[in-house]
Amino acid sequence: MKIQGQQITFEGRAEQENISGTFTQNGQSFPFELKKGRENKKEKDENTVQIKLKEGPMYGVLETPHTKGPFPVMILIAGSGPTDRDGNSPLLPGKNNSLKMLAENLAAHGIASIRYDKRGIGNNSRFLDKEENLQFEQYIDDAAAWIQFAKKDDRFLKVGIIGHSEGSLIGMAASAKEEVDTFISIAGAGRPIDQVLLEQLSTQLPANLLAEAKDILEKLKQGNQVQTVSPELQSIFRPSVQPYMISWLKYDPTEQLKKLNCPILIINGDHDLQVQVTDAQALHATKKESQLLIIDKMNHILKEAPENKEENIATYSNPDLPLAEGLMDGIVTFLEQV
Known part of the structure; x- marks a missing residue:
């Protein structure tokens, strides 16, 4: 197969449900092993919901309180890359289950939630055949479709959005298309993504590569x-x-936030390595009537973490850590007020 302009060959032997052998790239050979995947039986036990898109059904998970409804419902939108509906990424070892824990905690406080894998990810991977065909507007349209679904379902009273990281910007744009009752941004950037990227890369790259990154972003x-x-x-x-x-x-978070006419809560952790508190403050300054909540010691995956980078990142792979203290109290208090 050809990947990023390089020809890579795989040669192996199938034995029962495994394929093992070698792959060759740039004249070098390395071992590989593939194991046949198993159907996730747990999926069928969960409360699966779906919306109908032109390409087919898109699936999500509905988490409801154990009390009698109808309930307010929050649609959770995950962050960038291959982050799934539970807040986990295959690019990182282990799991943190941040969004799954958020959904479960909402249910414990009488608030339903819908969380879904974005197109090209997890259960909805079939919606993306080639990476080069993906557009940011598709994420916005998908989120808007989930809002429409929730509005028409008599199990729900009010419909809101909780967008995490990149999901914050997606949620803003979707909420402008399909009016919602509440909007919550968690670790959402307050600047266009090129500014955030350059800030992150400036601490990681040598001068020549940083200059190249700046040039690429300008052209993009x-x-x-x-x-x-x-x-x-x-x-x-x-x-x-x-x-x-x-x-x-094309999307500036502050410009998107200005379009919303619902109660808004902006949350950030002061130990977030990826999105700074100043981003939350910039969003709050854009919508002065919004509420701003800075969580002490909370990092990007909503857990309490040290300032030290290595120790902070270690929490990304620990599902046993609870959500940071003050996060759920802040969200629930806000939702009860509105």
Whole structure:
């Protein structure tokens, strides 16, 4: 197969449900092993809901309180990359289950929730055939479709959005298309994504690669793709992801937030390594009537974490850690007030 312009070959032997052998790339060979996946039986036990899109059904999970309804419902939108509806990413070892825990805690306080894998991820991976076909607007339209679904369901009283990280911006734009009763941003950027990316990369890259990243982002902002990208930057700026980034760069969070006419809560942790407290403050300044909640010691995956980078990141793979103290109290108090 050809991946990012490189020809990679796999040669192996199938034995029962395993395939093992070697793959060769750039003249070097490495071992590989594939194991046949199992159907996730748990999926059938969960309260699966679906919306009908033109490409087919998109699936989500409904979490409801154990008391009698109808209930207010919050639609949870996950962050960037392959982050799934539970808040976990295959790019990281282990799980943190942050969004799953958030949904379960909402249910314990009488609030229903719907969380779903974005297109191209998990149960909804079939909605994306090629990475280069993905557009930010598709995420917005999908979220808007879930809002429509919830509004028509008599199990729900009010419909709101909780967007985490990139899901915050998706939720803002979707809420502007389909009016919601409440909007909550958790760890949402307060600046266009190019500014956030450059801030993150400035602490990781040498001067020559940082200059290249700046140049690439400028071209992408102008709607132009860049074919030649240094190997060190391929994970961020590979050609196949550039159409998505071009569409993403069109959206300024502060401009999107101005369009909302519902009660708004903006949350950030002061130990978040990826999104700064100043981003939350910028969003709050845009909508002065919004509520701002800064959680002491909370990191990007909603857990209490040390400031030390390595120790902070270690929490990303620990599902046993509870949500940061003050997060649920803040959300529930806000929702009860509105």
